[in-house]
Amino acid sequence: MSANKETRREPFVRISKRTSISRGKAWGIRGIALLLALIVAGLVIFAIVRLNPVFVYGAMWEGAFGTKTRAWATVRDAMLMLCIAVGLAPAFKMKFWNIGAEGQILVGGISTAFCMIYFKTGMSPFLLFIVMIVTSAICGAVWGLIPGIFKARWNTNETLFTLMMNYVAIQLTSYSVAKWENPPGSNSVGIINQTTKVGWFPTIFGQQYLLNVIIVMILTVAMFIYLKYSKQGYEISVVGDSENTARYAGINVRKVYVRTMALSGAICGLAGFLAVSGASHTISTSSAGGRGFTAIIVAWLAKFNTFTMILISFLLIFLEKGATEIASRYNLNDYASEIITGIILFFILGSEFFINYDVKFRGRGRKGAEKND
Amino acid sequence: MTNIVSLLQAAIVFGTVILFGATGEILTEKSGNLNLGVPGIMYLGGIAGLVASFFYEKGNPNPNVFVSVFISFIASFAAAFVGGLIFSFLTISLRANQNVTGLTLTIFGGGVANFFGGSLNKLAGGVGQISVATASGGYRATTPLASLGAVGEVLFDHGFLTYVAIAVAVLVQLFLDRTRAGLNLRAVGENPGTADSAGINVTKNKYLATCIGAGISGIGGLFYVMDYTKGTWANDGTIEGLGWLAVALVIFATWKCVNAIWGAYLFGLLSWMYFYVPGLTRSSQEIFKMLPYLVTIAVLIVVSLRNKKENQPPASLGLAYFREER
Numbered sequence: 078m079s080a081n082k083e084t085r086r087e088p089f090v091r092i093s094k095r096t097s098i099s100r101g102k103a104w105g106i107r108g109i110a111l112l113l114a115l116i117v118a119g120l121v122i123f124a125i126v127r128l129n130p131v132f133v134y135g136a137m138w139e140g141a142f143g144t145k146t147r148a149w150a151t152v153r154d155a156m157l158m159l160c161i162a163v164g165l166a167p168a169f170k171m172k173f174w175n176i177g178a179e180g181q182i183l184v185g186g187i188s189t190a191f192c193m194i195y196f197k198t199g200m201s202p203f204l205l206f207i208v209m210i211v212t213s214a215i216c217g218a219v220w221g222l223i224p225g226i227f228k229a230r231w232n233t234n235e236t237l238f239t240l241m242m243n244y245v246a247i248q249l250t251s252y253s254v255a256k257w258e259n260p261p262g263s264n265s266v267g268i269i270n271q272t273t274k275v276g277w278f279p280t281i282f283g284q285q286y287l288l289n290v291i292i293v294m295i296l297t298v299a300m301f302i303y304l305k306y307s308k309q310g311y312e313i314s315v316v317g318d319s320e321n322t323a324r325y326a327g328i329n330v331r332k333v334y335v336r337t338m339a340l341s342g343a344i345c346g347l348a349g350f351l352a353v354s355g356a357s358h359t360i361s362t363s364s365a366g367g368r369g370f371t372a373i374i375v376a377w378l379a380k381f382n383t384f385t386m387i388l389i390s391f392l393l394i395f396l397e398k399g400a401t402e403i404a405s406r407y408n409l410n411d412y413a414s415e416i417i418t419g420i421i422l423f424f425i426l427g428s429e430f431f432i433n434y435d436v437k438f439r440g441r442g443r444k445g446a447e448k449n450d
Numbered sequence: 451m452t453n454i455v456s457l458l459q460a461a462i463v464f465g466t467v468i469l470f471g472a473t474g475e476i477l478t479e480k481s482g483n484l485n486l487g488v489p490g491i492m493y494l495g496g497i498a499g500l501v502a503s504f505f506y507e508k509g510n511p512n513p514n515v516f517v518s519v520f521i522s523f524i525a526s527f528a529a530a531f532v533g534g535l536i537f538s539f540l541t542i543s544l545r546a547n548q549n550v551t552g553l554t555l556t557i558f559g560g561g562v563a564n565f566f567g568g569s570l571n572k573l574a575g576g577v578g579q580i581s582v583a584t585a586s587g588g589y590r591a592t593t594p595l596a597s598l599g600a601v602g603e604v605l606f607d608h609g610f611l612t613y614v615a616i617a618v619a620v621l622v623q624l625f626l627d628r629t630r631a632g633l634n635l636r637a638v639g640e641n642p643g644t645a646d647s648a649g650i651n652v653t654k655n656k657y658l659a660t661c662i663g664a665g666i667s668g669i670g671g672l673f674y675v676m677d678y679t680k681g682t683w684a685n686d687g688t689i690e691g692l693g694w695l696a697v698a699l700v701i702f703a704t705w706k707c708v709n710a711i712w713g714a715y716l717f718g719l720l721s722w723m724y725f726y727v728p729g730l731t732r733s734s735q736e737i738f739k740m741l742p743y744l745v746t747i748a749v750l751i752v753v754s755l756r757n758k759k760e761n762q763p764p765a766s767l768g769l770a771y772f773r774e775e776r
Contacts, residue, residue, distance in 0.1 A: 233754040255733035412565040419558025430544035
């Protein structure tokens with residue numbers, strides 16, 4: 078009988094799709110999610126190291142922004158993350174699941190390292206820069222184009238294709254490292270042009286990483302305008318919403334796929350250029366370091382708004398740097414940052430539900446109806 | 451000859467890890483959930499089994515093999531199950547994007563596993579690396595059949611999980627093809643709206659398939675930890691690579707567990723080829739290691755070119771289902 082009673086009752090929660098939500102409320106929900114995530118992550122930290130979470134977050138802040146060098150390292154890494162996310166934005170807006178940023182970054186990095194090693198003499202610094210930018214963008218674009226063309230022509234599953242391309246790129250990197258290793262037998266390329274600094278980003282106004290910021294900011298603004306105000310950006314969003322609508326509207330869907338993937342791959346290739354020429358000055362299989370995957374989440378959470386991506390990039394890099402600090406202080410390993418990142422992302426992903434849907438609990442005023450049973 | 455034997459043995463070890471991962475993922479994908487968190491889930495399964503045995507063997511001066519194996523197996527399945535539950539809750543109940551949630555799960559699982567794998571012994575007050583000899587010995591125990599010459603070495607010189615993997619793959623295939631519940635599950639994966647109107651509980655089917663599938667995938671991580679690394683932990687990211695190969699194998703096998711069995715050993719073989727091909731330099735070995743990925747790409751392309759109906763993914767794969775949006 079109780080089952081029968083259950084069916085007559087109003088369900089405990091009712092879910093309906095929101096038609097609209099104010100911007101303030103949406104950010105409020107995200108803020109609550111972030112707060113909850115930090116609390117849960119704090120509890121996890123407490124369970125592991127038995128330290129006051131507030132103190133731990135303080136130490137993390139110090140790790141990320143404590144000194145000028147650290148702050149600039151945080152900025153540099155956030156810019157790299159942002160660059161990748163900006164590159165992924167057009168592809169994901171088109172609902173093209175480009176999981177292959179990792180590989181696109183690596184091939185861009187390989188080509189940059191190639192230029193730094195083989196063109197270190199006989200080219201003016203400016204020309205070398207142009208060559209590095211162009212080759213890394215082309216290599217990244219090709220890496221993105223291969224799955225793009227197959228998707229456009231034969232509808233080959235792009236998620237797995239791009240994923241596999243990552244591993245091909247990783248092996249290609251290992252191959253290059255083995256070829257260029259310096260000193261021989263070390264199985265690493267070492268710092269390229271350590272004494273001459275050929276092909277390194279120049280210091281601007283005394284800041285080593287200012288050029289990274291400038292380049293990425295230009296890309297961020299340009300991508301925002303491209304997606305929001307250009308005809309091509311509009312085509313991308315139509316294809317992303319519905320391929321059939323796009324076809325009906327006379328958009329050449331295949332062309333949009335191919336063009337967008339070339340663009341997306343090229344910017345990810347440029348990120349490889351930033352990583353090698355502008356940051357580490359070396360190349361290894363960990364040059365991309367999983368950022369290609371994390372940046373997907375950055376782009377997705379920002380709803381392809383490149384300015385929101387700045388915030389999220391900084392949040393994630395802050396966590397990474399902070400956790401590294403905690404790890405070194407307490408002699409743990411720095412994979413703790415991935416745990417915290419995972420927890421926070423779970424919460425933010427979950428919070429999207431409450432932004433898109435309205436959840437109504439069984440109201441108190443309706444209790445009278447139940448009593449009739 | 452010994453070279454070929456050891457190549458085949460190595461292929462079967464990696465193949466078994468991949469097979470567990472792929473079997474679990476096939477079950478998951480048949481419900482319409484594309485879980486890209488397989489590497490993370492395999493990490494969770496691996497570390498949970500290791501940690502469970504570690505505490506058991508640390509507390510007991512004379513650990514019992516069966517208990518240690520049993521505890522680690524249960525812990526591994528349970529941890530992977532919880533990983534699947536996180537994914538299910540976010541994607542099924544909260545309708546988060548499956549790809550993004552899966553990738554997050556991979557980051558999270560890798561973080562948890564590598565963190566505890568690297569630091570647990572230190573946290574527990576020990577020195578050096580975590581190691582569970584007894585459980586590993588149990589997992590690696592072989593029958594006398596292993597001494598039957600080369601054939602015995604290739605076919606029988608493996609721990610019991612190797613054969614469990616094949617059995618599970620066959621069972622999942624039978625479940626999907628021959629049972630009412632399997633038919634219902636496939637209906638959910640193909641068209642949840644139709645399944646719902648036929649009275650099938652879509653949410654329950656998706657949850658169960660995803661969580662049990664995750665549990666099966668997690669055993670792959672356990673096998674890697676207990677068999678390949680002999681009850682220790684290595685932060686070298688191999689589990690992640692094998693996890694992605696498992697995802698690739700699902701495509702390669704065109705969503706059929708029986709194909710996954712031979713596919714897994716083929717992938718294992720391709721992963722180790724470079725070690726046994728004579729005359730390779732260290733750099734050209736790296737090129738050789740691309741093989742499994744290139745083969746997967748080739749299969750992806752061929753499957754999409756042939757466009758045969760029975761080789762396609764479940765029709766609603768990757769899409770969230772919301773009754774009111776039909």
